[in-house]
Amino acid sequence: MGIVYQKNKKTGITYVYKNEAYWDREKQQSRAKRTLIGKLDPDSGEVVPTRSYRKDSEQKDGILRKPGPVPITKIRRDFYGACYLLDQVGKITEVAADLKACFPDRYRMILSVAYYLILEENNSLSRFSHWQRLHAHPYGEDIPSQRSSELFQSISEEERMMFFKKQGRRRIEKEYWAFDITSISSYSETLRQVKKGRNKEYDRLPQINLALLFGEQSGLPFYYRKLPGNITDVKTVKQLMAEFNVMGYKKVSVLLDRGFYSGENINLLFKNHQKFIIGVKLSLNYVKEVLEEERDNLQLWSNLQPQFGVYGLCRTIQWDYEQERPNK
Known part of the structure; x- marks a missing residue:
């Protein structure tokens, strides 16, 4: 068995092969079987093995086996109920979708900080590290006080207005x-x-x-x-x-x-x-005048508003509109 180096002229990459010689009985001559090992690193001169060769070698050595149960290396208990509820609220109201559209690289951090401020309204952001160890939140990692301050400072006025526009358009007709x-x-x-x-x-x-x-x-x-x-x-x-x-x-x-x-x-x-x-x-004078004119009508049963439990009626009045013009 030997090692053969072969350079590709187009790409300039040198491939390393394992060369095994054997005797071909039918043709009555010696032959060679080559197996790709990897690529030659031009800087270090080491052979970088390919995935297929690494897998075959591990199978031969008996290291690679069928996937089985993975031993537990980390034990953690998380509270998920409250955060799951807030996830669904953000999904139904489409607040999460608008945050993702306006802050594509920071929306998970913003959601996690918002969850903390809702669930721990009496605590400062300095306790976020302790809270995030017990809760499954969108960001999934700790946000130190310095990073939360940087997060607030990174939100520009244009991004805030964009979020206001998206939220307002969802409710303007309803x-x-x-x-x-x-x-x-x-x-x-x-x-x-x-x-x-x-x-x-x-x-x-x-x-x-x-x-x-x-x-x-x-x-x-x-x-x-x-x-x-x-x-x-x-x-x-x-x-x-x-x-x-x-x-x-x-x-x-x-x-x-x-x-x-x-x-x-x-x-x-x-x-x-x-x-x-x-x-x-x-x-106001005009309010007093209307009330005096409609005081008797307010006591009629026909003007009772059952849903509010009060008496009320509608009255159209004239408003004296005024507009100031700088040049007139």
């Missing part, structure tokens, strides 16, 4: 959009948007406002915006209309509470041709 602002008190002295303002809890701490847009029936949020703590609800409607134009939403029905009511906002909604429902204050 339900009303509810818009509201909540205030969050803060001790921070470094955040620029933390300002002194009024909130419903009457806290004396500075605050930051969070504007949220969500589906009225599904309750799913798909748009948010951080606002300074000293901005009032009335002043945010103008910015909301501007965001609608950027995201390409034209036919939108918006539901607002009475904190957003002002004559300027009503004119702005009419100007943008937005369908809306907004609460009003009982102290």
Whole structure:
């Protein structure tokens, strides 16, 4: 038995063969049988065996056998129920599909961080390492605090707006959009948007406002915006209309509470041709006039709304629309 080296002129690769000589009785002459061993590494000069030769040699040595039970080298217990439930929620609402489309290389990390914040709402992200050892989450690996900070910083404004657009288009034809602002008190002295303002809890701490847009029936949020703590609800409607134009939403029905009511906002909604429902204050003059005229009719059984358990009726009034023009 000998070793034969043969170089391919087209590819420049040198192949190594095992040469075995034998006697051919029929032809009455010696013959040779060659078996490919592998390729010759030009740098190290070593022979890199091929898969077929490696497999044949292992079979001859008796090493390779039929696959059987693999011994357990690692023991781990995972909680899967809650994460499986969130997987199905993301699939039904198509949030997971939109995240994959907007963040193809990071959507699993985003889902894992979201699962942790939902299931461990009272704990900080520094405990993610402990949580991920016990739960089967989409990313499947640890996300240290430094990597989670890098993840948040890597999300650009364009990617956020793309996600808002995809989520909004899934609900634009099916339900009303509810818009509201909540205030969050803060001790921070470094955040620029933390300002002194009024909130419903009457806290004396500075605050930051969070504007949220969500589906009225599904309750799913798909748009948010951080606002300074000293901005009032009335002043945010103008910015909301501007965001609608950027995201390409034209036919939108918006539901607002009475904190957003002002004559300027009503004119702005009419100007943008937005369908809306907004609460009003009982102290307004035209509201008092309508209530006095319809007070007796409100007591009629025909105006009872059984599903809400209250009396109500519809009344059409005339609105004095005003529009300011800079040159007129």
